[in-house]
Amino acid sequence: MNQYTFELSAQHRPEVLERVLRVIRLRGFTVTNMEMTLVDTQVQLKITVKSDRTFDLLVNQLTKLPDVLNII
Numbered sequence: 001m002n003q004y005t006f007e008l009s010a011q012h013r014p015e016v017l018e019r020v021l022r023v024i025r026l027r028g029f030t031v032t033n034m035e036m037t038l039v040d041t042q043v044q045l046k047i048t049v050k051s052d053r054t055f056d057l058l059v060n061q062l063t064k065l066p067d068v069l070n071i072i
Contacts, residue, residue: 003032004055008045011067012038020045020068023061028053042069 010016017036024031024047033048049058062068 001050001052002055003048003050004058005033005046005048006055006059007072008047008062008068009070010043010045010065011069012041012043013067016043016065016067017045019065020047020062023065024049024058027051027058027061029058 008020010020021031029049029051031047032050033046035046037044051058059071062071
């Protein structure tokens with residue numbers, strides 16, 4: 001299994017974390033570590049996932065979420 005770590009910035013809304021985690025789960029990835037920081041009106045997430053699938057599949061789906069601003 002491959003392991004990937006990425007940082008995600010999104011608007012701070014109650015449903016954002018739930019939507020991000022749902023996309024990760026539905027795309028066949030498992031969260032192994034997650035850190036979250038609230039900065040003004042944005043939430044910064046540092047997430048480590050593992051999967052046999054390609055990381056681009058996950059990034060493409062996360063960028064489609066309306067409140068996601070940036071993925072590094």
